Amino acid sequence: MHDQGAGRLARRVSAVEYADGDDASAFGQMLGGLIEANVESRREKRADFEKLRARVGVFVTDIEEGVTLDFQDGHLVVHNGLQPGRDLTIRADAGTVMQLSSVNIGFAGMPNYLDSTGREVVAKMLRGKLKIEGLLGNLTTLNQVTRLFSVQGSADQEAATDRSSP
Amino acid sequence: MVAVEAFSSEWAQLFKDEVNKSAVYRQAAKGWKWRVGLVVEAEPDRNFPESRGIVMDLFEGEARDIAVGTADEARACDFVITAPYSRWKQVAMKELDATRGMLQGKLKLKGDLPTIVRYTKASQELTECTTRVPVAWPDE
16 A cells, blocks of 8 residues: 555554653553554545644543643644643643544534533533533534544444445 | 452453453444553562563454563553553452543553553453452552
């Protein structure tokens, strides 16, 4: 597979870098690695990655550790800690952060907050166990980031895959 | 139930029994078909002188086999979680949450991240299963 698309993909995949190099936190490496793997394997996630420009903080409350994901139109720089100038900051415990990665993506690429996983996430927001700062005016960014985090495929993609299966 | 030596063949058998008794695991691990290796690194000062590997043949919510072998055998699995003996002991005694441990780098994970994340609930239940096995710890 050496078509033009694959070449472009290879360049994009290598575009995740760690501002702190070898000192990048395990959490930062995990998030960066997750996004990298998602972008590598799913075309629709790559499209999100290429057009996303935002600084997103993720703070895990029960380990008191955060990272800042600086998305720059197809390039991601992962910083240890919460850096200034963030558009969005997500604060939750470790389990909830992992759960965010399991949010299903519905039709038209919208995160599905109506199924059991989505409802649990919404319930945690209502109980204050999941806090999202900067949501006002950044809903589109949140949806893009959720799609990049999510290890679930979009319903559109799944349907297309099902149809093409023998 | 009589306590068994930590990370011994007897422990592996009891652990396997616990996994196969768990309805939660059976449901959460539907679709899982990869081998998981746990590397328990040696800590001679805690009376655990040699590293061991736990090779887990997990398939569609069932533990087909869980065996104790060498660390290299565990490292050859599709997914590998590595930590020193005392960290695994903390996990088994519910002093360290495995998810937190991975995010903090206390447990080192190798393997396809999206797959692991998709099965977070199953991995949490596996951890729960380890806590149900009565263990005689070599450093106690």
